[in-house]
Amino acid sequence: MKTHSKIVEYHLEASAFSWEISSGKSIEAWGFNKQVPGPELRANVGDTVIVKLTNNLNEQTTIHWHGIRLAAGMDGTDVVQKPVSPGETFEYRFVVPDAGTFWYHSHANETVQMERGMYGALIVEDSTEEIITDAERVFIIDDMKLDAEGAFTKPRWFIPRVVERHDGRQGDTLLINGKENPTIQMFAGHRERWRFINASSARYFVLNLAGREFSIVGTDGGLLESPRPVRSQLITPGERFDIIVGPFEEGDVFSLESLPYNRMTFLRPRREIFATILVGRPAPSVAHVPDTLRTIAQLAASHTEINRRVVLSVGPSLKDGMDFLINGSAHVNDKPVKVGELQVWEVINASLMDHPFHLHGFFFQVLEENGTKPAFTAWKDTINLKPRSKVKIAWMPDNRTGTWMYHCHILEHHQAGMMANFEVVADGMPIKEMAHVHTHHHHH
Numbered sequence: 001m002k003t004h005s006k007i008v009e010y011h012l013e014a015s016a017f018s019w020e021i022s023s024g025k026s027i028e029a030w031g032f033n034k035q036v037p038g039p040e041l042r043a044n045v046g047d048t049v050i051v052k053l054t055n056n057l058n059e060q061t062t063i064h065w066h067g068i069r070l071a072a073g074m075d076g077t078d079v080v081q082k083p084v085s086p087g088e089t090f091e092y093r094f095v096v097p098d099a100g101t102f103w104y105h106s107h108a109n110e111t112v113q114m115e116r117g118m119y120g121a122l123i124v125e126d127s128t129e130e131i132i133t134d135a136e137r138v139f140i141i142d143d144m145k146l147d148a149e150g151a152f153t154k155p156r157w158f159i160p161r162v163v164e165r166h167d168g169r170q171g172d173t174l175l176i177n178g179k180e181n182p183t184i185q186m187f188a189g190h191r192e193r194w195r196f197i198n199a200s201s202a203r204y205f206v207l208n209l210a211g212r213e214f215s216i217v218g219t220d221g222g223l224l225e226s227p228r229p230v231r232s233q234l235i236t237p238g239e240r241f242d243i244i245v246g247p248f249e250e251g252d253v254f255s256l257e258s259l260p261y262n263r264m265t266f267l268r269p270r271r272e273i274f275a276t277i278l279v280g281r282p283a284p285s286v287a288h289v290p291d292t293l294r295t296i297a298q299l300a301a302s303h304t305e306i307n308r309r310v311v312l313s314v315g316p317s318l319k320d321g322m323d324f325l326i327n328g329s330a331h332v333n334d335k336p337v338k339v340g341e342l343q344v345w346e347v348i349n350a351s352l353m354d355h356p357f358h359l360h361g362f363f364f365q366v367l368e369e370n371g372t373k374p375a376f377t378a379w380k381d382t383i384n385l386k387p388r389s390k391v392k393i394a395w396m397p398d399n400r401t402g403t404w405m406y407h408c409h410i411l412e413h414h415q416a417g418m419m420a421n422f423e424v425v426a427d428g429m430p431i432k433e434m435a436h437v438h439t440h441h442h443h444h
């Protein structure tokens with residue numbers, strides 16, 4: 001079954017262009033290869049992915065490979081690389097070690113660049129996976145805040161500015177794969193795998209298929225251990241969920257929508273339609289979804305002692321209305337972690353609104369949510385925290401030393417300071433140096 005790993009090469013050009021979101025309605029988008037989302041990148045587990053990024057924007061940019069366990073230097077943040085200037089090309093090169101639904105997005109001036117469309121899917125397949133479906137689709141959820149002329153605007157006055165910083169930028173133009181309310185046709189009797197990515201700045205998307213049941217089979221870090229039947233699923237900015245839908249009956253028409261979610265901001269929660277599903281004539285199905293998808297080894301017992309606390313809070317600020325903080329400060333340098341030393345972090349949301357917490361480059365397992373063990377095990381890189389709540393997560397820093405980052409994935413909160421850098425450092429010093437330190441000590 002083992003196939004040879006290949007080199008998969010892509011070229012992404014970042015530029016500004018006009019993008020039609022529905023017939024006759026265009027926006028001034030920024031994106032990759034003149035499309036929103038950018039091209040869907042695909043590779044198999046173990047492949048080496050090479051992406052040449054050419055920047056034809058009028059400002060600097062970088063690409064972050066959200067969820068990929070790559071070397072720190074390829075992570076796309078401005079602490080690990082010089083941002084790519086207009087006219088320049090940068091080559092990203094990394095191995096994709098895990099199967100799953102990942103995505104790439106700008107990691108420079110994100111509140112503008114991502115809002116305008118600089119994101120795309122990166123799907124990593126594993127030929128040994130036992131799930132067989134009749135079709136597979138990727139759905140990238142986004143929204144845009146446009147004025148009556150369809151232009152992106154920045155709030156000019158103090159109060160609207162404070163509100164956008166507080167709530168995150170959420171708009172009324174709802175997009176799925178860069179289009180407004182597209183029609184999705186599928187065959188009756190078919191079962192399909194749908195991969196969802198929430199690429200929006202701040203929208204809490206509660207996936208609902210007009211009440212029809214579907215099964216969750218995967219999340220940020222790949223498959224779950226077994227399918228989980230549900231009727232709705234919250235997908236916060238940065239998160240991914242893979243689901244199995246169908247079979248549906250011929251002639252069935254229903255909407256793919258988001259149920260209201262109150263994330264405790266000034267915004268009024270509403271039910272909103274993102275796409276319309278049309279079920280056509282029946283077709284034979286080859287779908288097979290096993291009850292056991294894989295086994296996930298438990299990283300740590302739920303009572304394992306905590307070795308770090310990360311407190312997310314929001315405090316008043318004279319300049320901007322609100323500050324978004326980690327452990328009481330904005331834009332933090334957190335303590336280093338050592339390779340091979342299990343990390344058990346308690347992430348606390350001390351504020352009165354929700355925040356999706358994202359860790360770059362590593363997957364974690366949730367050991368406890370508000371003191372209770374979750375119902376199932378999963379690999380995550382982004383997790384929502386409700387107001388005044390906490391999660392205990394475990395993750396293992398493997399041998400990828402360098403500077404990493406965690407932050408709230410509401411882009412305006414990240415920008416306003418709810419982020420931290422930290423180092424992954426090699427465990428201890430080389431033996432020779434340690435001997436030296438020892439001798440030196442004795443001289444005193």
Ligand code: C2O
Nearest residue numbers: 064066238358407
């Ligand atoms: Cu998808 Cu630093 O984020």
Ligand code: CU
Nearest residue numbers: 355408410413
């Ligand atoms: Cu936040």
